[in-house]
Amino acid sequence: MEIVIRRTEVKDIDGLCELYSQPQAQAQTLQLPIPSRALWEKRLSAIPDNVYSYVALIDGKIVGNIGFEHVTRPRTQHVAHFGMGVHDDYHGRGVGSKLLETVLDLADNWLNVRRIEIDAFVDNHAALRLYKKFGFVIEGEAIDSAFRNGEFINTYYLARINRN
Template sequence: MKLERLGSQHAEPYRRIRLEALQKNPEAFGSSYQEEKDKTIEDFENRIQSKNVFTIGAFEGENLIGIVNLVTETKLKLKHRASIFAMYVQEDYRGSGTGRKLMEEAISLAKTQSGIEQIYLTVVTGNMAAKGLYTSLGFVVYGEDKRALKIGNTYYDEEHMVLFI
């Protein structure tokens, strides 16, 4: 497995894995498959190339098997912060260390960005594997958002976590 920062040439595989993530684990993301399925390759290309978004991909051979986004803040009073979004590893590769490697790479990347002092993320309270990973990397819970997401008639609570670097 190798890690790589994604560029415009990865827009199609990124789109494919992003839509898979939204279909297979809708409770883990604020966006929905319905909202993103009709976006163009150019939309995904623009997302990858945004100057304050760092999209890291995990590859097994030529196959993109996992992704994570590190987003740095651009407003003057928030520039000391970054956030993790869109963390996803394909089912066949979960438990293999891929998620840990993606997160470690995102944390390392944040440390190279001038002024970043803390990294934020949210996780659905029932996702024990993800919570365990984030906790093992030093993230701590600082709050809970009750009924943060609603899919059909089901609500999902989220925990807010932070890592001070």
């Protein structure tokens, strides 16, 4: 099973709508149920220069997505953050690792990013394991930071510092 990573394109709208329609992809991201094709078309047709978006494909099917934003404010140009989703049927197959490796290479070797930030819900154990595997540490917890399935949920703030 080969995981192919490439830049996100407008033609990926249907695949992204399917990915973010999955129960876990919705529950563990800030996406809303039943994603709109028009919303994704708008997002993909106007990606800012400081945002890098990639999809992961297996046998031509979109199974993961990561959006990586390099901060452009003068005093925080060394910072970036990202959001990621993996299709429910492809958890545990290395999709998240491959996507994260892609943006870490970009950050460390091409953009000179020192600090990368990510938020994760406290019950997203798979994502937390993945982030820790790549050197992210929990820096804090936000109480009742998001609303999901009729309840408030806490969020961990994580970061990875590249000291090289």
